[in-house]
Amino acid sequence: MTALTLDVRDVTKRFGAGETAVQAVRGVSLAVASGEVVLIMGPSGSGKTTLLSMMGALLKPTDGSIHLDGTAISELSESRLSDIRLRQFGFIFQDFNLLSALSVLENVAIVAELAGHKGRAARANATTLLTELGLGDRLDFLPEKLSGGEKQRVAIARALINDPTLILADEPTANLDSKIGHEIMRLLRAIAKDQGRSVVIVSHDQRIRDIADRVLWLEDGAFKDFVTMATDPVCGMSVERERAVSADRDGETFFFCSRGCREEFLGRLRSDGRGDGRGLPALIRATTAALSRHSSRGSSHHEGAK
Amino acid sequence: MSGSLLLARRNLAGNRVRFLVSVGGVALALSLTLALDAIYAGVANQMTTYVDRSGADVWVAQAGVRNLHMVASSLPDSVTDEVRVVSGVAAVTPILEATDTIAAGDERAVAYVIGLPADAAMGGPWNVVEGSDRVGPGETIVDRGFARKARVTLGDRVTLLGGEATIVGLSEGTASLLNSVAFVSLDDFRMMRGGARAISFVLVKVVPGAVGEAVAGEIGRTVPGVTAQTSAEFASQERRLVMDMSADVISIMNAIGFVVGLAVVALTVYVATLARRREFGVLKALGARNVVLYRVVLVQAVLSIAAGLLVALAFTGLLALVVPRLGLNLELSIGAASLAKVGLFAAVIAGLAAILPIRQVAGVDPAVVFKTGAAA
Numbered sequence: 001m002t003a004l005t006l007d008v009r010d011v012t013k014r015f016g017a018g019e020t021a022v023q024a025v026r027g028v029s030l031a032v033a034s035g036e037v038v039l040i041m042g043p044s045g046s047g048k049t050t051l052l053s054m055m056g057a058l059l060k061p062t063d064g065s066i067h068l069d070g071t072a073i074s075e076l077s078e079s080r081l082s083d084i085r086l087r088q089f090g091f092i093f094q095d096f097n098l099l100s101a102l103s104v105l106e107n108v109a110i111v112a113e114l115a116g117h118k119g120r121a122a123r124a125n126a127t128t129l130l131t132e133l134g135l136g137d138r139l140d141f142l143p144e145k146l147s148g149g150e151k152q153r154v155a156i157a158r159a160l161i162n163d164p165t166l167i168l169a170d171e172p173t174a175n176l177d178s179k180i181g182h183e184i185m186r187l188l189r190a191i192a193k194d195q196g197r198s199v200v201i202v203s204h205d206q207r208i209r210d211i212a213d214r215v216l217w218l219e220d221g222a223f224k225d226f227v228t229m230a231t232d233p234v235c236g237m238s239v240e241r242e243r244a245v246s247a248d249r250d251g252e253t254f255f256f257c258s259r260g261c262r263e264e265f266l267g268r269l270r271s272d273g274r275g276d277g278r279g280l281p282a283l284i285r286a287t288t289a290a291l292s293r294h295s296s297r298g299s300s301h302h303e304g305a306k
Numbered sequence: 307m308s309g310s311l312l313l314a315r316r317n318l319a320g321n322r323v324r325f326l327v328s329v330g331g332v333a334l335a336l337s338l339t340l341a342l343d344a345i346y347a348g349v350a351n352q353m354t355t356y357v358d359r360s361g362a363d364v365w366v367a368q369a370g371v372r373n374l375h376m377v378a379s380s381l382p383d384s385v386t387d388e389v390r391v392v393s394g395v396a397a398v399t400p401i402l403e404a405t406d407t408i409a410a411g412d413e414r415a416v417a418y419v420i421g422l423p424a425d426a427a428m429g430g431p432w433n434v435v436e437g438s439d440r441v442g443p444g445e446t447i448v449d450r451g452f453a454r455k456a457r458v459t460l461g462d463r464v465t466l467l468g469g470e471a472t473i474v475g476l477s478e479g480t481a482s483l484l485n486s487v488a489f490v491s492l493d494d495f496r497m498m499r500g501g502a503r504a505i506s507f508v509l510v511k512v513v514p515g516a517v518g519e520a521v522a523g524e525i526g527r528t529v530p531g532v533t534a535q536t537s538a539e540f541a542s543q544e545r546r547l548v549m550d551m552s553a554d555v556i557s558i559m560n561a562i563g564f565v566v567g568l569a570v571v572a573l574t575v576y577v578a579t580l581a582r583r584r585e586f587g588v589l590k591a592l593g594a595r596n597v598v599l600y601r602v603v604l605v606q607a608v609l610s611i612a613a614g615l616l617v618a619l620a621f622t623g624l625l626a627l628v629v630p631r632l633g634l635n636l637e638l639s640i641g642a643a644s645l646a647k648v649g650l651f652a653a654v655i656a657g658l659a660a661i662l663p664i665r666q667v668a669g670v671d672p673a674v675v676f677k678t679g680a681a682a
Contacts, residue, residue, distance in 0.1 A: 049676045058591055058673045079595065086593025097588045097675050101316035113309040114594050158592070170676050 005165055005198040006032040006055060011064035011074075013050050013221075024050040026221040027064070032166070037192045037199045039208050042218035048202045049170065051218065055200060056089055056168045057081045069165060086115050090159025090197075092188075094171035096151040098143040098158075104130060105139040108158045115162045122161075129157045133187075149180035156187060167191060169201045173208065185211045230255035234265050310598060314605035317578055324574060325610070331570030332614025332655070333621060336648050339563035340622045342556060343644035348626075348637035350548040352482030354541040356418060359479070361428040362399070362509035363518045365540040369531050373543040374403065374418065381532065383503040388529045389510060394521035396513040399428040400505040402495040408448065408488050410464040413456035416485040417448075419466055421495025421506075428509040431489055436460060437475035441491045447475035449486035451635055466490070467498040481635045510534075564651055567614070572659035575607045579663035586667050587674035599667045600660075607660040611652045618648070 008030040015022045025047045032038050042048050053059035054066060057073050066074040073084055085091075098107050105126055112122035130139060133153045143151055152172060159167055169188065173181035189211040192199045201208055206229070209215050217224050230241045237257045244255035245262050249269070256262040318325045353375060357365070366389055371379040386400040402421030407414050422430055422441060431439055431447050437460045441447055446464060453459060453476050463470050471490055480487040496502065512521045518536040525534035535543070549556075579586070586599050626638035 053673045053676060056591070058675075082590075082593050082595045084593075085591065089593075091591060091675065093675055097584075097591075099313070099585050099588065101320040101582075101585075102313065106312065106316075110309045110313065111592055114589075114592070114598065119308045 005034050005036075005069060006030070006200070007067040008051075008055060009065050009067070011051070011054060011061040011066060013047075013054060013059065014062045024221050025054070025061070028218075028221070028223060029064075030216070030223075032198045032200060034165075034198055035192050035196045037189055037201065037211055037213045039212035039215045040200065040202045040218055041204065041209075041215060046218045047221040048218050050221075052168055052170055052200070052202045055166075056091060057085050086111070087162050088165045090156075090162070090164040090167040092152070092155050092159050092167065092169035092172045094174045096143070096148075096155045096175075098151060098154055100143055103140050103142060104135060104146070104154050107143065107154055108161050111158050112161045126157065126161060129161060130154070133157050147180075148176045149183060152176060152180075152184050153187070156184070156191075160191070165197060167197055167199045169199065169203075171203050171205070172201060173203065173205045178207075181205065181207060232257045232261050234261040310601040311605055314602045314609060317582060317602070318606055318609055321578070321581070324578060325613075328570060328574035328610045329613040329617060331574070332567050332611055332652075333617035335563045335567030335570060336615055336618035336652060337621050338566070339560050339651060340618055340640065340644060340648050341625055341638065342559045342563075343647070344622055344626060344638035344640045345636065346549060346552045346556060347639040347641050347644065349483050349552075350545040351639050352635075352637055353484065353548050354544045355479060355482065356420075356487050357537055357541040357544060359432045360509055360537065361432075361511070362537050363512045364510035364522045364525065364534055364536055366508040366510060366525055366529070366532050366534045367506075369533050371533055372535060373540065373547050375544055375547055376405075379403070379506045380504050381506070381508065383505055385529060385532060386505065386508050389508045389525055389532075389534075392521065392525050392528055394512050394516035394524060395510055396516075397427050397511040399423065399426045399509040400492070401426070401429045401507050401509060402492060402499075402504075403506040404467065404495075404499070405485070406467055408452065408464055408466045408486070410453075410456035410458045410462065413452070415452050415455075417452075417466070417488045418485060419488050419490060419495070421490055421492040423492045428511060431475065431477040431480060431487075433478045433480075434475045435478050437473070439475055441474060441489050441494075443491055443494060444471055445474040445491065445494075446471035447477055447489040448473055449481040449488070450476040450478050451481045452486050452488075464488075467495065469494070469498045483634070483636050486635075508532075560647075560651075564655065567611075567651065568655045568658055571607055571610050571614075571655055572662055574610060575603060575659050576663045576666065578606060579603055579666050583666065583670055584674055587670045587672050590670060590672035591675040596668060600664045603663045603667055604656070604660045607656040607663075611656040611659075615648065615652045619645075 008028060011025060011028050012023065013025040015024060028051060040048055040051065050059065054061050061074050065072050068084065068088060073081065076084070102110060105123060108126035108130060109122040112125055113119060117125065127139060130136060133156065135150060135153055135157070138146060138150060143154070146154065167188070172188065173184055176184060185208055188199050188201065191197055201212070229238050230244065232239055233254055235257060239255050239257050241255050244257065245259055246256065247254050247262050247266060254265065256265065357374060366385065368379040368381050371377050386398055389395060390398045400423060404419050406417060406419045408417045408419070420429060424442070434447060435450060439447070446466065448464060453473065458464060458473060460473055460476065462473050464473060466488060467490070471494065510521065510525070512518055522534040522536050525532065589599060622638070622640060626640060629636050629638055
């Protein structure tokens with residue numbers, strides 16, 4: 001059996017009180033094992049960031065508890081939590097959040113120094129890590145001189161420098177182009193699989209599902225049945241497959257926001273004089289083909305590993 | 307500590323204009339305090355130059371008179387002989403002294419006018435650069451700076467003590483910001499003041515091996531109606547008088563300098579902290595304790611202040627070198643006490659300036675890292 005790293009037990013987070021109280025997370029439970037990559041998806045405002053903040057010991061739950069390697073971190077004082085964030089967690093952010101005044105090397109080394117490593121040792125460790133991540137020739141660069149992918153790799157090096165148990169990543173591919181996004185995704189999976197660290201990712205990016213062992217859907221502060229999104233090939237709108245109007249053609253299913261779009265789609269096919277869908281624009285075909293690989297699996301909370 | 311220092315340094319260097327404004331503001335504020343102290347100390351030094359260079363070990367004055375400036379001392383002529391016979395006294399020189407206006411043409415200046423006996427062993431000009439160092443009837447020695455301004459030289463006549471005298475010597479080092487020293491003969495001085503057989507002070511040289519304090523004490527005990535002090539005590543009283551007269555001005559300027567310095571540094575560090583509020587949040591999220599972040603802010607304040615203090619010292623030192631060469635009769639004297647005071651000012655300013663930004667940092671929510679916005 002795989003060792004448990006993070007155990008979130010029936011966690012609730014309320015902001016405010018009385019009639020104006022907002023319940024951002026409602027009774028969420030989640031267990032993350034060592035070496036596991038968990039992806040949490042959901043619409044904006046669903047409570048993903050609040051949940052991630054609680055898992056990262058940046059926010060205390062109103063109810064419930066969070067355990068890291070058996071320690072109830074939700075009960076600890078801020079001074080103990082600082083230490084846990086420093087040594088047990090590695091954070092990766094959408095905006096990279098590098099310190100603009102420090103060089104690439106210093107951005108990573110300073111976190112090692114905060115954990116008590118001496119300056120020279122901290123810099124040596126940071127240099128090794130950055131070189132492994134392909135940034136050996138960028139050590140003295142300021143963050144403003146780096147590309148998005150390079151910045152995110154610096155952030156990953158910073159997250160790894162203190163040898164954490166758990167990596168928490170908030171939209172790690174959001175500000176990156178497709179190629180670099182894939183590169184970062186592969187890197188995150190390698191961190192989990194090769195180094196045995198747990199990785200929890202919060203993202204809207206469907207591509208990340210490729211590297212996740214589990215995908216969870218958070219909506220209105222609670223995990224819901226997984227909803228698979230598809231793009232309407234006519235108007236381009238994102239639609240939930242389970243609730244969308246659909247049409248099958250030659251073994252492929254297409255999803256639409258309304259009957260109107262479906263009729264227009266079918267009408268176009270008829271006017272092409274071909275009912276096989278080969279007249280569809282290449283882009284629509286490619287999109288639908290990619291999405292069709294992620295078919296919904298009933299009413300379970302999560303999708304299994306790919 | 308090295309991480310905090312590095313971050314503080316880089317945060318300051320990250321916006322050079324802001325850093326230079328901060329250092330400039332601090333330098334200006336501290337220079338104000340330092341230069342004013344130096345000017346007053348310089349003036350006090352100049353005010354005692356005559357006492358220091360008189361050559362006397364002990365000054366004997368009318369009872370209760372303890373300095374030269376803004377007081378009048380009048381002693382009977384006989385006191386000179388009474389002092390001469392006191393144990394430990396080697397030589398005596400009676401002098402007359404009055405603060406008067408010396409005039410030549412349209413130029414008028416305040417001067418200590420000193421009446422000297424013909425055989426004066428003490429109290430005469432110590433650096434005559436032109437002409438005679440002795441004054442006879444109808445003659446005077448004036449400061450060369452005054453002569454230059456008044457466009458007079460040896461052989462020209464000046465007005466002083468209500469009469470006229472011919473310049474026979476020009477001295478240097480006898481002028482201050484406030485006045486200069488002019489010398490006439492004792493007899494002329496008496497005649498110009500109505501001929502009374504009185505003197506102002508008796509200057510005393512003690513015998514070799516004798517202690518000035520002891521001789522002054524003996525004079526005080528044996529000669530009635532006098533106050534006898536060593537030259538050092540007499541000069542110290544003079545300096546204290548000048549500093550007491552200027553204490554309020556110095557205090558006000560110190561307060562202004564302190565407030566300006568505090569405002570500049572507090573504002574700069576506050577703005578620098580505010581500009582990097584998100585980065586402080588990132589550091590908190592990554593596990594930096596508050597105390598580490600406070601140290602970064604404090605080091606930023608201390609570095610700004612230290613740089614400002616260095617610039618202020620350099621600037622005031624430069625002023626002290628340049629000003630005397632401008633012919634302003636102004637001396638700037640930077641003393642250890644003044645340096646200690648400004649150093650203390652700087653330390654207090656750094657501490658106070660860091661309070662507001664530290665409160666700002668304490669309030670940063672580490673969860674700010676999950677909010678999207680401008681970030682590196």
